[in-house]
Amino acid sequence: AQKVTQAQTEISVVEKEDVTLDCVYETRDTTYYLFWYKQPPSGELVFLIRRNSFDEQNEISGRYSWNFQKSTSSFNFTITASQVVDSAVYFCALNTGFQKLVFGTGTRLLVSP
Amino acid sequence: DAMVIQNPRYQVTQFGKPVTLSCSQTLNHNVMYWYQQKSSQAPKLLFHYYDKDFNNEADTPDNFQSRRPNTSFCFLDIRSPGLGDAAMYLCATSRDLTSGGSSYEQYFGPGTRLTVT
Numbered sequence: 001a002q003k004v005t006q007a008q009t010e011i012s013v014v015e016k017e018d019v020t021l022d023c024v025y026e027t028r029d030t031t032y033y034l035f036w037y038k039q040p041p042s043g044e045l046v047f048l049i050r051r052n053s054f055d056e057q058n059e060i061s062g063r064y065s066w067n068f069q070k071s072t073s074s075f076n077f078t079i080t081a082s083q084v085v086d087s088a089v090y091f092c093a094l095n096t097g098f099q100k101l102v103f104g105t106g107t108r109l110l111v112s113p
Numbered sequence: 114d115a116m117v118i119q120n121p122r123y124q125v126t127q128f129g130k131p132v133t134l135s136c137s138q139t140l141n142h143n144v145m146y147w148y149q150q151k152s153s154q155a156p157k158l159l160f161h162y163y164d165k166d167f168n169n170e171a172d173t174p175d176n177f178q179s180r181r182p183n184t185s186f187c188f189l190d191i192r193s194p195g196l197g198d199a200a201m202y203l204c205a206t207s208r209d210l211t212s213g214g215s216s217y218e219q220y221f222g223p224g225t226r227l228t229v230t
Binding site: 106 | 153154156220221
């Protein structure tokens with residue numbers, strides 16, 4: 001069975017602080033894909049990143065970075081110098097190739113000025 | 114810009130009165146999905162179309178039906194909405210799996226928030 005755990009329900013930070021959102025996944029498949037989505041108050045889920053199980057390179061995109069570690073089954077997401085516009089619910093998701101995303105329960109990030 | 118469009122953004126219906134939500138896409142993706150998302154919960158997959166092939170999730174109530182008349186459009190029909198069906202309904206699209214088993218990201222529309230009175 002596939003499962004995604006986001007243990008942090010809500011995180012509050014002050015602008016310019018760095019923040020890391022944790023994601024732990026479970027799967028018995030050797031080929032799988034991990035995703036992060038952002039859901040701002042407007043409701044639309046915005047795709048942020050996809051990572052496949054054979055690529056453990058960390059990735060940086062502007063203020064966003066992702067740390068994928070197969071040894072600990074984790075795919076953590078760090079926002080550097082957070083901004084108010086980063087306030088949203090962030091979902092980590094897993095896909096093992098059957099066109100079905102398994103979502104975590106989401107982490108609500110509140111960035112205050 | 115290529116995108117996923119959902120109409121209406123907000124829908125109010127009465128208990129038991131059939132309602133249809135619509136989704137269209139300009140991405141030319143052959144897989145389309147419908148999700149239900151209740152407050153403070155993760156999206157829950159209801160069903161998806163792989164081209165015209167309909168795939169229902171085992172726990173999706175019979176009250177929910179879907180139609181996909183062509184590649185661009187997909188509809189969600191709720192035959193007799195109950196108070197428990199009030200939620201955000203999200204449509205998504207993706208490219209299909211390649212023979213090598215790649216899996217592509219899903220692109221979501223803005224959602225339709227359904228209220229049942």
